[in-house]
Amino acid sequence: MPGFRAFEPAELRFVSSFKIGELVAETGATLLSEGKHSSHLYTLLSGWAFRYKLLPDGRRQILNYMLPGDLVGLQGSITGEMEHSVEALSTLVLCVFQRDRLHELFRKHPGLGFDLTWLAAREERMLDDHLLSLGRRTALERAAYLLAFLHQRAAAVGLVADRTLLIPITQQHVADTLGLSIVHTNKTLRKLADRGLINWLDRACEVINVEALMALAGWEGLPSGRRPLI
Amino acid sequence: MPGFRAFEPAELRFVSSFKIGELVAETGATLLSEGKHSSHLYTLLSGWAFRYKLLPDGRRQILNYMLPGDLVGLQGSITGEMEHSVEALSTLVLCVFQRDRLHELFRKHPGLGFDLTWLAAREERMLDDHLLSLGRRTALERAAYLLAFLHQRAAAVGLVADRTLLIPITQQHVADTLGLSIVHTNKTLRKLADRGLINWLDRACEVINVEALMALAGWEGLPSGRRPLI
DNA sequence: CGTCGGTTTGATCTAGTTCAACCGCCGTGG
Protein backbone atom coordinates (compact mmCIF):
# COMPACT_ATOMS: atom_id res chain seq x y z
CA MET A 1 0.00 0.00 0.00
CA PRO A 2 1.60 3.27 -1.09
CA GLY A 3 1.54 6.27 1.24
CA PHE A 4 2.26 4.24 4.35
CA ARG A 5 5.63 3.57 5.93
CA ALA A 6 6.89 -0.01 5.81
CA PHE A 7 6.99 -2.22 8.90
CA GLU A 8 10.09 -3.85 10.33
CA PRO A 9 9.56 -7.65 10.34
CA ALA A 10 9.56 -7.71 14.18
CA GLU A 11 7.04 -4.88 14.31
CA LEU A 12 4.82 -6.71 11.88
CA ARG A 13 4.94 -9.82 14.06
CA PHE A 14 4.04 -7.76 17.12
CA VAL A 15 1.17 -5.94 15.44
CA SER A 16 -0.19 -9.26 14.20
CA SER A 17 -0.14 -10.65 17.74
CA PHE A 18 -1.58 -7.38 19.07
CA LYS A 19 -4.56 -7.83 16.78
CA ILE A 20 -7.35 -9.82 18.38
CA GLY A 21 -9.84 -9.91 15.54
CA GLU A 22 -11.78 -8.16 12.85
CA LEU A 23 -15.07 -6.36 13.13
CA VAL A 24 -17.64 -5.40 10.54
CA ALA A 25 -19.95 -2.49 11.36
CA GLU A 26 -23.00 -1.40 9.38
CA THR A 27 -23.81 2.15 8.25
CA GLY A 28 -25.15 4.12 11.20
CA ALA A 29 -23.67 1.83 13.84
CA THR A 30 -22.20 3.51 16.92
CA LEU A 31 -18.70 2.17 17.56
CA LEU A 32 -17.82 4.18 20.63
CA SER A 33 -19.96 6.28 22.97
CA GLU A 34 -19.21 9.48 24.85
CA GLY A 35 -18.91 8.77 28.57
CA LYS A 36 -18.30 5.06 28.17
CA HIS A 37 -15.11 3.08 28.53
CA SER A 38 -13.64 1.22 25.58
CA SER A 39 -11.16 -1.58 26.14
CA HIS A 40 -10.54 -1.89 22.43
CA LEU A 41 -8.74 0.16 19.85
CA TYR A 42 -9.39 -0.15 16.13
CA THR A 43 -7.68 0.43 12.84
CA LEU A 44 -10.13 1.26 10.10
CA LEU A 45 -9.48 -1.06 7.16
CA SER A 46 -12.27 0.11 4.89
CA GLY A 47 -15.20 2.53 4.99
CA TRP A 48 -15.88 6.02 6.34
CA ALA A 49 -16.72 7.02 9.93
CA PHE A 50 -16.92 10.20 11.97
CA ARG A 51 -16.58 11.19 15.59
CA TYR A 52 -18.73 13.76 17.39
CA LYS A 53 -19.70 15.33 20.70
CA LEU A 54 -23.10 16.39 22.00
CA LEU A 55 -24.18 19.30 24.17
CA PRO A 56 -26.58 18.41 27.03
CA ASP A 57 -29.55 19.71 24.98
CA GLY A 58 -28.67 17.57 21.95
CA ARG A 59 -26.79 20.00 19.69
CA ARG A 60 -24.21 17.91 17.83
CA GLN A 61 -20.74 18.83 16.63
CA ILE A 62 -18.83 16.53 14.30
CA LEU A 63 -15.14 16.71 15.22
CA ASN A 64 -13.44 14.76 12.46
CA TYR A 65 -13.79 11.98 9.92
CA MET A 66 -12.04 8.63 9.78
CA LEU A 67 -10.82 6.90 6.66
CA PRO A 68 -8.99 3.63 5.98
CA GLY A 69 -5.69 3.48 7.84
CA ASP A 70 -6.93 5.67 10.72
CA LEU A 71 -6.71 4.56 14.30
CA VAL A 72 -10.11 4.74 16.01
CA GLY A 73 -10.33 5.21 19.77
CA LEU A 74 -7.03 6.88 20.51
CA GLN A 75 -8.27 10.45 19.94
CA GLY A 76 -8.57 12.34 23.17
CA SER A 77 -7.92 9.34 25.33
CA ILE A 78 -5.17 6.85 25.80
CA THR A 79 -6.85 5.13 28.74
CA GLY A 80 -10.12 4.48 26.94
CA GLU A 81 -12.48 6.85 28.77
CA MET A 82 -14.30 8.20 25.73
CA GLU A 83 -15.11 11.90 25.53
CA HIS A 84 -16.72 11.55 22.13
CA SER A 85 -18.74 9.06 20.08
CA VAL A 86 -17.90 7.37 16.79
CA GLU A 87 -20.44 6.41 14.12
CA ALA A 88 -20.12 4.56 10.81
CA LEU A 89 -20.93 6.43 7.58
CA SER A 90 -20.70 3.27 5.51
CA THR A 91 -20.10 -0.40 6.13
CA LEU A 92 -16.80 -0.63 7.99
CA VAL A 93 -14.18 -3.30 8.35
CA LEU A 94 -12.02 -2.79 11.41
CA CYS A 95 -9.00 -4.46 12.90
CA VAL A 96 -9.46 -4.85 16.68
CA PHE A 97 -6.69 -4.37 19.26
CA GLN A 98 -6.57 -4.85 23.01
CA ARG A 99 -5.98 -1.47 24.58
CA ASP A 100 -4.26 -2.71 27.72
CA ARG A 101 -1.34 -4.00 25.67
CA LEU A 102 -0.39 -0.44 24.67
CA HIS A 103 2.26 -0.24 27.38
CA GLU A 104 3.85 -3.37 25.97
CA LEU A 105 3.86 -1.78 22.52
CA PHE A 106 5.78 1.22 23.82
CA ARG A 107 8.22 -1.00 25.72
CA LYS A 108 8.98 -3.55 23.03
CA HIS A 109 8.65 -1.43 19.88
CA PRO A 110 9.65 2.18 20.44
CA GLY A 111 9.25 2.78 16.72
CA LEU A 112 5.56 1.93 16.95
CA GLY A 113 5.24 4.11 20.05
CA PHE A 114 6.71 6.95 18.05
CA ASP A 115 4.18 6.25 15.30
CA LEU A 116 1.35 6.52 17.79
CA THR A 117 2.52 9.99 18.81
CA TRP A 118 2.95 10.84 15.14
CA LEU A 119 -0.66 9.88 14.48
CA ALA A 120 -1.85 11.92 17.44
CA ALA A 121 0.06 14.96 16.14
CA ARG A 122 -1.58 14.44 12.76
CA GLU A 123 -5.03 14.44 14.37
CA GLU A 124 -4.15 17.68 16.18
CA ARG A 125 -3.13 19.27 12.90
CA MET A 126 -6.52 18.43 11.41
CA LEU A 127 -8.35 19.71 14.48
CA ASP A 128 -6.36 22.96 14.30
CA ASP A 129 -7.50 23.38 10.71
CA HIS A 130 -11.12 22.68 11.64
CA LEU A 131 -10.89 25.19 14.48
CA LEU A 132 -9.60 27.87 12.12
CA SER A 133 -12.47 27.04 9.82
CA LEU A 134 -15.22 27.21 12.43
CA GLY A 135 -13.82 30.30 14.06
CA ARG A 136 -12.83 32.44 11.12
CA ARG A 137 -14.22 31.24 7.79
CA THR A 138 -17.58 32.18 6.24
CA ALA A 139 -20.15 29.50 5.50
CA LEU A 140 -19.08 29.21 1.85
CA GLU A 141 -15.40 29.01 2.76
CA ARG A 142 -16.11 26.40 5.43
CA ALA A 143 -18.01 24.20 3.02
CA ALA A 144 -15.25 24.54 0.42
CA TYR A 145 -12.63 23.71 3.04
CA LEU A 146 -14.49 20.64 4.30
CA LEU A 147 -15.00 19.12 0.88
CA ALA A 148 -11.42 19.85 -0.19
CA PHE A 149 -10.22 18.36 3.08
CA LEU A 150 -12.21 15.15 2.68
CA HIS A 151 -11.17 14.89 -0.94
CA GLN A 152 -7.52 15.20 -0.04
CA ARG A 153 -7.74 12.61 2.71
CA ALA A 154 -9.57 10.19 0.45
CA ALA A 155 -7.04 10.77 -2.32
CA ALA A 156 -4.22 9.92 0.08
CA VAL A 157 -5.61 6.42 0.58
CA GLY A 158 -6.41 5.85 -3.06
CA LEU A 159 -10.17 6.36 -2.96
CA VAL A 160 -10.25 8.93 -5.75
CA ALA A 161 -10.78 7.53 -9.24
CA ASP A 162 -10.48 9.80 -12.31
CA ARG A 163 -10.39 13.03 -10.25
CA THR A 164 -13.81 12.53 -8.70
CA LEU A 165 -14.85 11.06 -5.38
CA LEU A 166 -18.08 10.12 -3.70
CA ILE A 167 -18.29 11.14 -0.05
CA PRO A 168 -21.02 9.15 1.77
CA ILE A 169 -22.49 11.97 3.90
CA THR A 170 -25.81 13.80 4.19
CA GLN A 171 -26.25 17.57 4.41
CA GLN A 172 -27.02 17.07 8.10
CA HIS A 173 -23.48 15.79 8.57
CA VAL A 174 -22.07 18.77 6.71
CA ALA A 175 -24.18 21.13 8.85
CA ASP A 176 -23.02 19.48 12.08
CA THR A 177 -19.41 19.66 10.94
CA LEU A 178 -19.50 23.29 9.87
CA GLY A 179 -21.59 24.53 12.78
CA LEU A 180 -24.39 25.71 10.49
CA SER A 181 -28.12 25.07 10.27
CA ILE A 182 -29.23 22.49 7.76
CA VAL A 183 -31.14 25.07 5.72
CA HIS A 184 -28.17 27.34 5.32
CA THR A 185 -25.95 24.36 4.60
CA ASN A 186 -28.24 23.42 1.75
CA LYS A 187 -28.11 26.92 0.28
CA THR A 188 -24.34 27.04 0.66
CA LEU A 189 -23.77 23.67 -1.02
CA ARG A 190 -26.10 24.82 -3.78
CA LYS A 191 -23.80 27.78 -4.44
CA LEU A 192 -20.79 25.49 -4.72
CA ALA A 193 -22.74 23.24 -7.07
CA ASP A 194 -23.87 26.23 -9.19
CA ARG A 195 -20.25 27.22 -9.57
CA GLY A 196 -19.49 23.72 -10.82
CA LEU A 197 -17.16 22.80 -7.96
CA ILE A 198 -19.20 19.91 -6.59
CA ASN A 199 -22.18 17.82 -7.46
CA TRP A 200 -24.54 16.90 -4.66
CA LEU A 201 -26.19 13.50 -4.94
CA ASP A 202 -28.50 11.54 -2.72
CA ARG A 203 -26.60 10.80 0.54
CA ALA A 204 -23.29 11.59 -1.15
CA CYS A 205 -21.17 14.38 -2.57
CA GLU A 206 -19.09 14.31 -5.72
CA VAL A 207 -16.07 16.63 -5.69
CA ILE A 208 -15.37 18.05 -9.13
CA ASN A 209 -12.78 20.78 -8.69
CA VAL A 210 -10.59 20.47 -5.58
CA GLU A 211 -8.18 23.22 -6.59
CA ALA A 212 -10.99 25.77 -6.82
CA LEU A 213 -12.34 24.64 -3.44
CA MET A 214 -8.93 25.04 -1.83
CA ALA A 215 -8.47 28.49 -3.38
CA LEU A 216 -11.90 29.55 -2.20
CA ALA A 217 -11.18 28.43 1.35
CA GLY A 218 -7.63 29.79 1.39
CA TRP A 219 -6.43 26.37 2.44
CA GLU A 220 -2.99 25.02 1.61
CA GLY A 221 -3.80 21.35 2.06
CA LEU A 222 -2.43 18.75 4.45
CA PRO A 223 1.31 18.14 4.54
CA SER A 224 1.98 15.18 2.30
CA GLY A 225 4.46 12.37 2.79
CA ARG A 226 4.56 8.86 4.07
CA ARG A 227 2.61 8.08 7.23
CA PRO A 228 2.67 5.26 9.73
CA LEU A 229 0.06 2.53 9.97
CA ILE A 230 -0.69 0.44 13.02
CA MET B 1 4.57 19.50 42.65
CA PRO B 2 1.10 17.99 43.13
CA GLY B 3 -0.95 17.01 40.09
CA PHE B 4 1.98 15.58 38.17
CA ARG B 5 3.13 11.99 38.06
CA ALA B 6 6.49 11.24 39.66
CA PHE B 7 9.58 10.41 37.58
CA GLU B 8 11.58 7.21 37.81
CA PRO B 9 15.18 8.11 38.77
CA ALA B 10 16.49 6.96 35.38
CA GLU B 11 13.84 8.99 33.58
CA LEU B 12 14.77 12.04 35.59
CA ARG B 13 18.43 11.60 34.63
CA PHE B 14 17.49 11.30 30.98
CA VAL B 15 15.19 14.33 31.00
CA SER B 16 17.93 16.34 32.70
CA SER B 17 20.39 15.38 29.98
CA PHE B 18 17.73 15.96 27.32
CA LYS B 19 17.40 19.54 28.54
CA ILE B 20 19.81 21.91 26.83
CA GLY B 21 18.98 25.15 28.57
CA GLU B 22 16.41 27.62 29.81
CA LEU B 23 14.81 30.47 27.92
CA VAL B 24 13.05 33.61 29.10
CA ALA B 25 10.56 35.22 26.71
CA GLU B 26 8.87 38.59 27.16
CA THR B 27 5.15 39.31 26.80
CA GLY B 28 4.22 39.45 23.13
CA ALA B 29 7.26 37.49 21.97
CA THR B 30 6.70 34.96 19.17
CA LEU B 31 8.17 31.61 20.15
CA LEU B 32 7.27 29.60 17.08
CA SER B 33 6.05 30.69 13.65
CA GLU B 34 3.63 29.06 11.23
CA GLY B 35 5.52 27.70 8.23
CA LYS B 36 8.91 27.66 9.92
CA HIS B 37 10.91 24.74 11.26
CA SER B 38 11.71 24.46 14.94
CA SER B 39 14.53 22.23 16.10
CA HIS B 40 13.62 22.81 19.73
CA LEU B 41 10.85 21.68 21.98
CA TYR B 42 9.93 23.49 25.19
CA THR B 43 8.32 22.84 28.51
CA LEU B 44 6.64 25.90 29.91
CA LEU B 45 7.88 26.45 33.47
CA SER B 46 6.00 29.66 34.22
CA GLY B 47 3.75 32.13 32.43
CA TRP B 48 0.89 31.99 29.93
CA ALA B 49 1.11 31.55 26.14
CA PHE B 50 -1.24 30.76 23.26
CA ARG B 51 -0.99 29.21 19.83
CA TYR B 52 -2.84 30.42 16.74
CA LYS B 53 -3.25 30.14 12.98
CA LEU B 54 -3.84 32.84 10.39
CA LEU B 55 -5.91 32.88 7.21
CA PRO B 56 -4.13 34.35 4.14
CA ASP B 57 -6.02 37.65 4.63
CA GLY B 58 -5.00 38.00 8.25
CA ARG B 59 -8.01 36.64 10.15
CA ARG B 60 -6.63 35.00 13.29
CA GLN B 61 -7.87 31.98 15.22
CA ILE B 62 -6.46 31.16 18.63
CA LEU B 63 -6.32 27.37 18.95
CA ASN B 64 -5.38 26.83 22.57
CA TYR B 65 -3.57 28.25 25.57
CA MET B 66 -0.45 27.01 27.30
CA LEU B 67 0.17 27.00 31.02
CA PRO B 68 3.02 25.83 33.24
CA GLY B 69 3.79 22.15 32.70
CA ASP B 70 2.67 22.21 29.06
CA LEU B 71 4.89 21.01 26.26
CA VAL B 72 5.27 23.68 23.57
CA GLY B 73 6.07 22.69 19.99
CA LEU B 74 4.72 19.15 19.88
CA GLN B 75 1.16 20.11 18.90
CA GLY B 76 0.42 19.20 15.32
CA SER B 77 3.97 18.24 14.53
CA ILE B 78 6.47 15.75 15.77
CA THR B 79 9.07 16.65 13.14
CA GLY B 80 9.08 20.38 13.87
CA GLU B 81 7.42 21.77 10.73
CA MET B 82 5.15 24.27 12.44
CA GLU B 83 1.60 24.70 11.22
CA HIS B 84 0.79 27.30 13.84
CA SER B 85 2.48 30.12 15.77
CA VAL B 86 3.01 30.51 19.51
CA GLU B 87 3.03 33.84 21.36
CA ALA B 88 3.70 34.77 25.00
CA LEU B 89 0.88 36.33 27.04
CA SER B 90 3.20 37.10 29.94
CA THR B 91 6.87 36.74 30.70
CA LEU B 92 7.70 33.08 30.18
CA VAL B 93 10.36 30.77 31.54
CA LEU B 94 10.89 27.72 29.36
CA CYS B 95 12.95 24.59 29.52
CA VAL B 96 14.55 23.90 26.11
CA PHE B 97 14.94 20.43 24.57
CA GLN B 98 16.62 19.21 21.40
CA ARG B 99 13.93 17.81 19.16
CA ASP B 100 16.14 15.35 17.28
CA ARG B 101 16.69 13.35 20.44
CA LEU B 102 13.02 12.38 20.55
CA HIS B 103 13.71 9.01 18.93
CA GLU B 104 16.23 8.28 21.66
CA LEU B 105 13.60 9.15 24.28
CA PHE B 106 11.20 6.62 22.81
CA ARG B 107 13.91 3.97 22.59
CA LYS B 108 15.44 4.36 26.03
CA HIS B 109 12.42 5.39 28.08
CA PRO B 110 9.20 3.89 26.79
CA GLY B 111 7.41 5.35 29.81
CA LEU B 112 8.27 8.85 28.66
CA GLY B 113 7.22 7.98 25.12
CA PHE B 114 3.89 6.88 26.52
CA ASP B 115 3.64 10.18 28.38
CA LEU B 116 4.19 12.09 25.14
CA THR B 117 1.25 10.28 23.56
CA TRP B 118 -0.74 10.92 26.73
CA LEU B 119 -0.07 14.64 26.43
CA ALA B 120 -1.02 14.63 22.76
CA ALA B 121 -4.31 12.90 23.61
CA ARG B 122 -4.94 15.54 26.26
CA GLU B 123 -4.42 18.30 23.72
CA GLU B 124 -6.88 16.57 21.39
CA ARG B 125 -9.46 16.44 24.15
CA MET B 126 -9.16 20.19 24.64
CA LEU B 127 -9.39 20.84 20.90
CA ASP B 128 -12.49 18.66 20.72
CA ASP B 129 -14.08 20.79 23.43
CA HIS B 130 -13.14 24.00 21.62
CA LEU B 131 -14.58 22.64 18.40
CA LEU B 132 -17.87 21.86 20.10
CA SER B 133 -17.85 25.38 21.48
CA LEU B 134 -17.17 27.15 18.19
CA GLY B 135 -19.56 24.97 16.25
CA ARG B 136 -22.53 24.73 18.53
CA ARG B 137 -22.48 27.18 21.42
CA THR B 138 -23.90 30.73 21.42
CA ALA B 139 -21.61 33.70 22.08
CA LEU B 140 -22.53 33.84 25.78
CA GLU B 141 -22.03 30.10 26.22
CA ARG B 142 -18.70 30.24 24.41
CA ALA B 143 -17.39 33.01 26.61
CA ALA B 144 -18.55 31.18 29.73
CA TYR B 145 -16.90 27.98 28.51
CA LEU B 146 -13.60 29.68 27.72
CA LEU B 147 -13.28 31.38 31.07
CA ALA B 148 -14.30 28.25 32.97
CA PHE B 149 -11.82 26.26 30.91
CA LEU B 150 -8.94 28.62 31.59
CA HIS B 151 -9.88 28.80 35.25
CA GLN B 152 -9.85 25.03 35.53
CA ARG B 153 -6.51 24.68 33.81
CA ALA B 154 -4.96 27.37 35.97
CA ALA B 155 -6.40 25.76 39.11
CA ALA B 156 -4.82 22.45 38.13
CA VAL B 157 -1.35 24.00 38.30
CA GLY B 158 -2.01 25.94 41.48
CA LEU B 159 -2.47 29.40 39.98
CA VAL B 160 -5.81 30.07 41.65
CA ALA B 161 -5.67 31.81 45.01
CA ASP B 162 -8.83 32.22 47.14
CA ARG B 163 -11.17 31.09 44.35
CA THR B 164 -10.24 33.91 41.97
CA LEU B 165 -7.74 34.05 39.15
CA LEU B 166 -6.31 36.72 36.89
CA ILE B 167 -6.07 35.67 33.24
CA PRO B 168 -3.62 37.90 31.35
CA ILE B 169 -5.58 38.34 28.11
CA THR B 170 -7.23 41.17 26.20
CA GLN B 171 -10.72 41.12 24.70
CA GLN B 172 -9.05 40.75 21.31
CA HIS B 173 -7.66 37.40 22.45
CA VAL B 174 -11.08 36.31 23.64
CA ALA B 175 -12.62 37.38 20.32
CA ASP B 176 -9.99 35.47 18.32
CA THR B 177 -10.53 32.39 20.48
CA LEU B 178 -14.31 32.41 20.28
CA GLY B 179 -14.54 33.33 16.61
CA LEU B 180 -16.43 36.55 17.39
CA SER B 181 -15.91 40.22 16.53
CA ILE B 182 -14.31 42.34 19.20
CA VAL B 183 -17.42 44.48 19.60
CA HIS B 184 -19.69 41.54 20.25
CA THR B 185 -17.09 40.00 22.54
CA ASN B 186 -17.13 43.17 24.60
CA LYS B 187 -20.91 43.12 24.90
CA THR B 188 -20.89 39.42 25.78
CA LEU B 189 -18.26 39.79 28.50
CA ARG B 190 -20.24 42.70 29.85
CA LYS B 191 -23.24 40.41 30.27
CA LEU B 192 -21.16 37.90 32.22
CA ALA B 193 -19.81 40.73 34.37
CA ASP B 194 -23.31 42.11 34.96
CA ARG B 195 -24.37 38.68 36.18
CA GLY B 196 -21.48 38.76 38.63
CA LEU B 197 -19.66 35.77 37.13
CA ILE B 198 -16.50 37.57 36.11
CA ASN B 199 -14.82 40.91 36.55
CA TRP B 200 -13.04 42.36 33.56
CA LEU B 201 -9.94 44.39 34.32
CA ASP B 202 -7.39 46.11 32.17
CA ARG B 203 -5.58 43.42 30.17
CA ALA B 204 -6.90 40.71 32.46
CA CYS B 205 -9.99 38.85 33.56
CA GLU B 206 -10.93 37.85 37.09
CA VAL B 207 -13.09 34.73 37.35
CA ILE B 208 -15.54 34.96 40.23
CA ASN B 209 -17.97 32.07 39.84
CA VAL B 210 -16.68 29.07 37.87
CA GLU B 211 -19.58 26.78 38.72
CA ALA B 212 -22.07 29.24 37.22
CA LEU B 213 -19.91 29.60 34.10
CA MET B 214 -19.75 25.83 33.66
CA ALA B 215 -23.50 25.49 34.14
CA LEU B 216 -24.15 28.27 31.62
CA ALA B 217 -21.90 26.60 29.03
CA GLY B 218 -23.19 23.09 29.73
CA TRP B 219 -19.60 22.01 30.24
CA GLU B 220 -18.58 19.16 32.52
CA GLY B 221 -14.96 20.19 32.97
CA LEU B 222 -11.74 18.45 32.09
CA PRO B 223 -11.12 14.95 33.41
CA SER B 224 -9.03 15.34 36.54
CA GLY B 225 -6.21 13.13 37.73
CA ARG B 226 -2.48 13.00 37.74
CA ARG B 227 -0.72 13.97 34.52
CA PRO B 228 2.77 13.44 33.17
CA LEU B 229 5.42 16.14 32.96
CA ILE B 230 8.37 16.12 30.62
C1' DC C 1 -49.96 3.60 -1.29
C1' DG C 2 -48.55 5.88 2.87
C1' DT C 3 -44.60 7.21 5.24
C1' DC C 4 -40.05 8.49 6.15
C1' DG C 5 -35.44 10.41 5.45
C1' DG C 6 -33.15 13.63 2.78
C1' DT C 7 -33.31 17.73 0.03
C1' DT C 8 -35.18 22.23 -1.64
C1' DT C 9 -37.19 26.79 -1.41
C1' DG C 10 -39.28 31.14 0.29
C1' DA C 11 -40.37 34.33 4.17
C1' DT C 12 -39.27 36.24 8.41
C1' DC C 13 -36.33 37.03 12.23
C1' DT C 14 -32.13 37.71 15.05
C1' DA C 15 -27.47 37.00 16.71
C1' DG C 16 -23.61 38.80 15.62
C1' DT C 17 -20.91 42.12 12.27
C1' DT C 18 -19.47 46.47 10.71
C1' DC C 19 -19.00 51.28 11.12
C1' DA C 20 -18.13 55.11 13.83
C1' DA C 21 -17.26 57.52 17.81
C1' DC C 22 -15.35 58.29 22.29
C1' DC C 23 -12.93 57.48 26.84
C1' DG C 24 -9.00 56.66 29.95
C1' DC C 25 -4.42 55.41 30.46
C1' DC C 26 0.26 55.41 29.55
C1' DG C 27 4.60 56.14 27.27
C1' DT C 28 7.09 59.30 24.19
C1' DG C 29 8.94 63.30 22.37
C1' DG C 30 9.02 68.27 21.85
Place this chain on the structure above:
DNA sequence: CCACGGCGGTTGAACTAGATCAAACCGACG
Protein backbone atom coordinates in the same frame (compact mmCIF):
# COMPACT_ATOMS: atom_id res chain seq x y z
C1' DC D 1 5.64 70.21 31.44
C1' DC D 2 2.22 69.16 28.25
C1' DA D 3 0.66 67.49 23.65
C1' DC D 4 0.30 63.35 21.06
C1' DG D 5 -0.65 58.98 19.59
C1' DG D 6 -1.64 54.28 20.37
C1' DC D 7 -3.78 50.59 22.77
C1' DG D 8 -7.56 48.61 25.20
C1' DG D 9 -12.12 49.07 26.36
C1' DT D 10 -17.07 50.91 25.69
C1' DT D 11 -21.27 52.25 23.38
C1' DG D 12 -24.87 53.15 19.82
C1' DA D 13 -26.72 52.65 15.09
C1' DA D 14 -27.16 50.35 10.82
C1' DC D 15 -26.62 46.21 8.49
C1' DT D 16 -26.24 41.19 7.12
C1' DA D 17 -25.02 36.31 7.41
C1' DG D 18 -27.10 32.81 8.92
C1' DA D 19 -31.12 30.90 12.00
C1' DT D 20 -35.78 29.64 12.35
C1' DC D 21 -40.27 28.61 10.58
C1' DA D 22 -43.07 26.54 7.25
C1' DA D 23 -44.15 23.90 3.37
C1' DA D 24 -43.38 21.04 -0.41
C1' DC D 25 -40.87 17.59 -3.16
C1' DC D 26 -38.88 13.16 -4.26
C1' DG D 27 -37.29 8.52 -4.24
C1' DA D 28 -37.02 4.34 -1.49
C1' DC D 29 -39.25 1.03 0.91
C1' DG D 30 -42.47 -1.77 3.57
